[in-house]
Amino acid sequence: MKLTINQNPTALLAAKMLEKTNTGLTNSLERIATGRKINSAADDAAGMTIANSLRSQSLAAGQDIQNFNDNVSITQTADGALGQITDLLRDIRTQAVDAAGGSHSQESLNAIQSNIQGSLDAIDDIVDTTSYNGQNLLDGDFNRNGFSISSAYTSTLGSQETGFLSDIDITTPEGAQKALETLDLAIDQVGRNRSSVGATQNQYTSDINNLSTTRINQMASESEIRDVDIAEESIILNQMKLLRDANIYALNKSNDAQNNLVNLLG
Structure with missing residues (x-):
């Protein structure tokens, strides 16, 4: 794996995935809180109209x-x-x-x-x-x-x-x-x-x-x-939590690798 100082693509990817996972986690929590899988037109415009x-x-x-x-x-x-x-x-x-x-x-x-x-x-x-x-x-x-x-x-x-x-x-x-x-x-x-x-x-x-x-x-x-299927949404919520934890772990490991490179140069 190529080691660089100016850029850390692995950390950037992990951060992007973490942001996406947090959005999914927030949406899942909203669906459970409201009991609805359609809370705005962005969720399903055609479904909301019907x-x-x-x-x-x-x-x-x-x-x-x-x-x-x-x-x-x-x-x-x-x-x-x-x-x-x-x-x-x-x-x-x-x-x-x-x-x-x-x-x-x-x-x-x-x-x-x-x-x-x-x-x-x-x-x-x-x-x-x-x-x-x-x-x-x-x-x-x-x-x-x-x-x-x-x-x-x-x-x-x-x-x-x-x-x-x-x-x-x-x-x-x-x-x-x-x-x-x-x-x-x-x-x-x-x-x-x-x-x-x-x-x-x-x-x-x-x-x-x-x-x-x-x-x-x-x-x-x-x-x-x-309306949302609470049982199904609970599974999705747990998946989002696991993905978030995995993304945080990956981001931390990428940052550790960057820090180790700096330490080596020192």
Whole structure:
């Protein structure tokens, strides 16, 4: 091996390799610290672009899922209220059947009518108080992305032919019979309203399941591109440490050789 004083190529090479190894060691430590193998565009420009796109898609899917969950809450709230209204209507019908039996005095019929009126008022109270985030759900004005719920006010349940629920009067035999027709129609209307709400809820739930699967796949794909394999990176880190130690040893030995040459000349 040629010995020189002005230049020490072996030491220069060792120093260059040490610098490269230290850079690799720093990068490996950064990947372990962040849990990502792509921390800047310089690491993998194409991979970062794809990962960012997948992240945007998964975030959008997450917001869609939240929106659908809100819609499910709306349908559950509406369905619960319509269930209470159905129970009240069935109770009113039972009283109307009782009144139509012909065995009650006028005073008794008036008392039944008073009870029925109380139930009708309760139905309207349910409609007035059933809301979600400040939006009334059962007054007939609710419409969200094409999903609407028919009015459940007593003044809208029934028809022109049978009369409306708010107007039933069972204090006469004729009125009691007509009230039964009105109640049957009202119960059917509320039932169809609940069926529509239930079908919409099922659709929202299906959409949530589909979006959740899509989002999981998007997040998994992003993780495959962006996230580091800790076990693999730990091996690389140990390799970098060994290389650094070897480079330091080689650099020290090269410098020792240069120093020995100087000592010989002295």
